[in-house]
Structures are given as structure tokens and as C-alpha cells.
Amino acid sequence: MLLLISSFCSAQKTCDILIQNGKIIDGSGNNWYYGDVAIKDGKIAALGKFLRYTSTNTINASGLIVAPGFIDVHTHIEGDEAKNPTADNFIYDGVTTVVAGNCGSSNVNISNYLKWIDSLKLSVNVASLIGHNDVRRSVMGRANRDATSAELLQMQTLVENAMKGGAVGLSTGLIYIPGTYSNTTEIVALAKTASKYNGVYASHMRDEGDKVTDAINEAITIAREASIPVEISHFKLSGQQNWGRSRETVAMVDNARQQGLDITIDQYPYTASSTSISTLLPDEILADGQDSIIARLTNSDIKKE
Ligand SMILES: [Zn+2]
Structure with a gap:
């Protein structure tokens, strides 16, 4: 074989990185196969078995999988971007793109956020959703009521600006304050704005326990x-x-998909979950400002309850 390859030497091209003998899973749904990947100028120049490429930078990938970088659609990187710019925790798991802004929580000015992300030169690509909780908070504070039509319009404008600024969709965190005070109509209106710009809607649903089917139905309605x-x-x-x-x-998700709705789910591979302790308090207690919360908690009847 070596003789055969050397006899073709004149036909060989050079590349910057040559990954050899990997188990290639190309991400398109094709079957895997063993082969090589030639990379030149930051792009894949060739892909296949026994490539006629040489490189001074050759990686022997035998026994390893060669695949496109994974996209982690559910992350909460906010607050750690600058602290951990090489993002080793993602990179060493094969993740090269992360989606931020989940569970209704994001920077409201996505354009500025993405500019800041660019300046950090992170090892991972970052996409962001626009978070409903932060949009609602910046228009209505922690008010425990429906939005007026003027407030809804303001929220739609914030979502529209975020989408124009590069957001990939809208997220909600409907167990969190103030998202929990919103009704389905409000979310439909904001999701329509995101949809206009080809966005997705990612939902931390209103309930993941006893009333989970109501929550799934709400997501399907939206x-x-x-x-x-x-x-x-x-x-x-x-x-x-x-x-x-x-x-x-x-079965509910399967059924909705069979009806032609584009509904997908993600799941973490462990049996625990974590969130803030405030989710254990009734929503009414957490409305309005800090002073109102303290006043309620010092009321003996409420405290007893
Ligand atoms: Zn969540």
C-alpha cells in the first residue's frame, strides 16, 4: 500500500491538517465510515477514504470519532463567558456552538451582547435566544397581572429588536418571576414576532410535575x-x-409532530435538576418589589400559610 501511495505522489495535494483513519459521522444522517479529512484554509477540502493529501500536521484518529462540532442548545453560560473564554468544559465534550438565553433569561440587548461575545474571542460559537422574563421585567417590573396592549407592544418591540440584532428565537421560563405572571396570549404575541424573523421558541414550561400535560398543551398551542x-x-x-x-x-409530542407541528425536546442525561430556592415560594409572594415581598413575608397569616 505504501508503494502504491508513493507512486501517486505527484498527484498528492497538501493541506493544513490531515485527520486520518477516523470513524467519520458527518452529521447528515449518513452511515458512518472509516476515512480521512483534509482541512485547508480553515475549511474541509476533502473527505473520504485514502485521500491523496499530505500535511505536516497529521492526526491519527484511529479508534476515535470524527464529527462536526456539537451544538448544545441548552446552556446557561451567562456570567461565565469572560471567566472561562477557552470553554474547555464544552470543547472537550465536542461542543463547538452553545445556545445561551435559555429559560426566559437573557441580555435584553442581544446585538450588544453578541458584540461583547465577539470581543472575548471565545473558543465556542455563541447564539442567544431573547429571554421573556428579562423583556417583561424591563417593561412591567415584577407586576403580577396581564400586560396592557401598550405594554405588549413595548415587549414586542424589544423582541423584534433582539431578533434583528441576531437572536435565534424567544425563550420563556414560565416557573420564574415575572414570566409566571404572563398568560398564553402574551407569549403567542411575542412568539409571532420571533417567528417573523425565523426564530424558534424554547420553553421552560409552566409546570414539569403534576400539571405537566397542561404545560405541554400550552407549548403546543403556542x-x-x-x-x-x-x-x-x-x-x-x-x-x-x-x-x-x-x-x-x-406521546403528546409525537402526536403534535404527526399533525405537522415542529416540536422538539431536549433532555439532560442525569436524574437531578437544579434551580433557585425562590421557586418553592408561591408566585403571589414574589410579586412587585423587594419591599412588597418582605411585607408579605412578615404578615403572620401569609407566613403561616
Ligand atoms: Zn430551565
Whole structure:
């Protein structure tokens, strides 16, 4: 074989990086195969078996998988971008693109955020959703009520600007303040704005426990009414009493997909979940400002409850 290759030497091209003998999974749905990847000027120049390429930078990938970088659609990198610019935790897992702005929480000015991200020269690509909680908070504070039509318009403008500024969609965190005070109509209106710019809607649903089917139905309603692809975040069932109900919940998603709705889910591969302790308090307690919360908590009846 070596003789054969050397006899073709004159036909060999050079490349910057040559990855050899890897198990190639190209991400398109094709079957995997063993082969080589030639990279030149930052792009894949050739892909296949026994490439006629040489390089001074050759990587022997035998026993390893060669695949496009993974996209982690559900991250909460906010606050750590500058602290951890090489993002080793993602890179060493094969993740090269992360989606931020999940669970309703993001920078409201996405354009500025992405400019800042560019300046950090991170090892990973970053996309961001526009978070409903931050949009609602900047228009209505922590008010526990429906939005007026003027407020809804203001929120739509913020979402529109975010989409124009590079956001990939809208996210909600409907168990968190103030997102929990919003109704479905409000989210449909904002999702329509995101849809106009080809965005997706990623939902941390209103309930992941006893009322999970109501929450899934809400996500499906939003998909239908706003004509938007919906990604249900960290699809799970909280509480031992709900174990086994995934038969029911997965069937709901399957059924919606069969009706032509673009609904997908993501899930983390462990049995724990984490969030802030405030989610254990009733939503009414957490409305308005800090002073109102303290006043309620010092009221003996409320405290008892
Ligand atoms: Zn979440």
C-alpha cells in the first residue's frame, strides 16, 4: 500500500491538517465510515477514504470519532463567558456552538451582547435566544397581572429588536418571576414576532410535575398559533408520583409532530435538576418589589400559610 501511495505522489495535494483513519459521522444522517479529512484554509477540502493529501500536521484518529462540532442548545453560560473564554468544559465534550438565553433569561440587548461575545474571542460559537422574563421585567417590573396592549407592544418591540440584532428565537421560563405572571396570549404575541424573523421558541414550561400535560398543551398551542418551531427545554417529570408518565408526555409530542407541528425536546442525561430556592415560594409572594415581598413575608397569616 505504501508503494502504491508513493507512486501517486505527484498527484498528492497538501493541506493544513490531515485527520486520518477516523470513524467519520458527518452529521447528515449518513452511515458512518472509516476515512480521512483534509482541512485547508480553515475549511474541509476533502473527505473520504485514502485521500491523496499530505500535511505536516497529521492526526491519527484511529479508534476515535470524527464529527462536526456539537451544538448544545441548552446552556446557561451567562456570567461565565469572560471567566472561562477557552470553554474547555464544552470543547472537550465536542461542543463547538452553545445556545445561551435559555429559560426566559437573557441580555435584553442581544446585538450588544453578541458584540461583547465577539470581543472575548471565545473558543465556542455563541447564539442567544431573547429571554421573556428579562423583556417583561424591563417593561412591567415584577407586576403580577396581564400586560396592557401598550405594554405588549413595548415587549414586542424589544423582541423584534433582539431578533434583528441576531437572536435565534424567544425563550420563556414560565416557573420564574415575572414570566409566571404572563398568560398564553402574551407569549403567542411575542412568539409571532420571533417567528417573523425565523426564530424558534424554547420553553421552560409552566409546570414539569403534576400539571405537566397542561404545560405541554400550552407549548403546543403556542407552536400552532404563532407558527413557530418549539423546543421544550429539559423535558422531564418532577416528583416520584409522576414517574412513568413519560409514556403520556412523549406521546403528546409525537402526536403534535404527526399533525405537522415542529416540536422538539431536549433532555439532560442525569436524574437531578437544579434551580433557585425562590421557586418553592408561591408566585403571589414574589410579586412587585423587594419591599412588597418582605411585607408579605412578615404578615403572620401569609407566613403561616
Ligand atoms: Zn430551565
